Amino acid sequence: MLLKTFRWTFVVTALGLAAGALYDGWTALGLVAILAVLEVSLSFDNAVINAGILKRLNVFWQKIFLTVGILIAVFGMRLLFPIVIVAVSARLTPSQAVHLALTDKARYQELVTDAHPSIAAFGGMFLLMIFLDFVFEDHETKWLGPVERLLAKLGRIDMLSVCIALAVLLVTSMTFAAHAHQHGGVHADKAQTVLVSGIAGLITYLVVGGLSGFFEDRLAARENESRAEQRPEGVGGGRSAVALAGKAAFFTFLYLEVLDASFSFDGVIGAFAITNDIILMALGLGIGAMYVRSLTVYLVRQGTLDDYVYLEHGAHYAIGALALILLVSIQYEINDIVTGLIGVTLICASFYSSVRHNRATAR
Template sequence: MRPIVRSSLALPLLLLAVCVPVAWILLSPAAAAALTALALLEIAMAADTSVPMAGIAARIQHPARRLFLSVGLVLGVLAMRLLLPPTAVAVTQAESPADAAAEAVLQPGLFAAHLEAARPGIAAFGALFIWLVFSEYLFNVERTSRRAWLGRVEAALARVRFPRAAALGVGVAAAAVSVALADPSVRGAIAIGSATGVAAYLANKVVAAWSTRDGAAGWKLHLHAATVVFERGLTVFMLFEILDGSYTLSSTSSSPGLNYLEEAAVAVVGVAIGAVFLARLTATVNAERGLKRLRYLKAGAAYVLGVLSVLLWASLAVPIPGGLAGWFGSVIIGLALLTSLPRRRSLRNQDPVAPAS
């Protein structure tokens, strides 16, 4: 591994090695599993976004650059993580956001019941939104040249003629199946959540494209960064949503999930570890060749999102085993790291993914 990547990974992995046992002892094994999955996902997503973020950071005045890369990202993701649950309760229960936030802290049982009632719509929203984000990689929307991690099948999917139409078609079909299999009492919520997920994804992409048009600068750069933070923050939220097969903010759950304050603590540490890696790697890479030796880390992060979207859809019909959901991110990203480190001659024989003609 090149020194540039080794030096960037050293501190985040050290922090992870220290914090996971602490979470196990002070909180629970479920908290340790959540922290491991979240931190590794954040590291992989940081590797994926370090190059475009470096391009944005390079156009920000130097004194504000480090603040933008570390504090700005952390605060944005944590705001998504901590504010979305009270917001969902406020919308579904016709409460004010302040009342919903107070309920989360002072009346966790009632908050859990209200959040459980909102869960089908939230899960449907997240499943479709995250599927569309994953599909950008799976169907190679940007038509970049890359080497397929999973061989010929991945290479073939990356060459589909209309990638955005394929992504939307598969997502809508999966949403329709989830509506058909769901209890009739929640079908409307799932349909509305799915439609909202599509709308939120398209709006986020429109804003991102507009903010980078014609060499945009100044506040538009921060707006573009906000679209990245939105996707990452929503992913963190949904990772907790699915971790133990029932809504993990529900303190009345019979499964060994996490309560609201435990999840907040795990989210702070996990996101902070990812932010440390992003800041160090972005500053070092400067939009060049720092991630060439970790060539499959982006694929690993993408497939974590794909599995997460499938688990969210499945959770609308059947409970998801805690062990499966708790460690899937760690396993996938670990495999991506292992297959990235050595250079093998056999790689020459894999199908490269090339832009479609």
């Protein structure tokens, strides 16, 4: 199972390292390897969260996630996204942004850094909504019993997660964004940019997640109706159920892609601490993205989330930490090692709790 799931990832790793060596020698190969490790360490919680969503899809959409999805993740987020950010923020054409990235790497990195507050606000709000919606839901299995029971009671208040997210965004725009330094800008402009980007992240979460949930509910209702009427499979409502399944799967896939994009923001920005060469960044982060995707599918097919009941809880708490780190990073520079360690620590703690739970249940 392990070799079958990761075989293309190993192939891409070999090709990516070879491409780095051919591009700029052994130093480039080392940088590509470091970037790949950085991406995996920062995105392990991404794999756990994705697995919880991906297990609802059939094998066909899991393959789409590993093929079309990886193209979007590697070329869209790890290569094109920094170029688009520079093009928009500096009011350049995409070709001019590519030329700048290849000829004036210092200026290119500066422009990406200037765009960080808007990126952090968008990604931070999207991830914060995922965390809040999880902790305010009443789960049958609770990792931090008293805390999660209290949060589940508070979650009965309509739109509480949206209200809290907007309050956090407002405070962020009035504090971190207001004091952040921007080349050639003013504080009021920065606060407005953060506010608009954060609202865009919130709207994206609500629209994509809402559409996915809508079609999943329609599918469930249709299947219940079909069972109640005792219709044979493939007769009457069967065809509609298949069509709805396709729509539900598509929007769930779209939700996964936006989720992956939000997780990749810190990796893309953090990669500039290692190199500002967009070719090496795309190679290294692309390899890391392949491992995250394959790990997601492996967790689904092995049923790991069912065996280790608190793992998903730990990953969501890591998401909450990452969301706050992104918002704080609008003003303060936070080392990627700290970000990675927080996520890994929370997941390891939830894994250890799951193992203890399984042993106690067995006894």
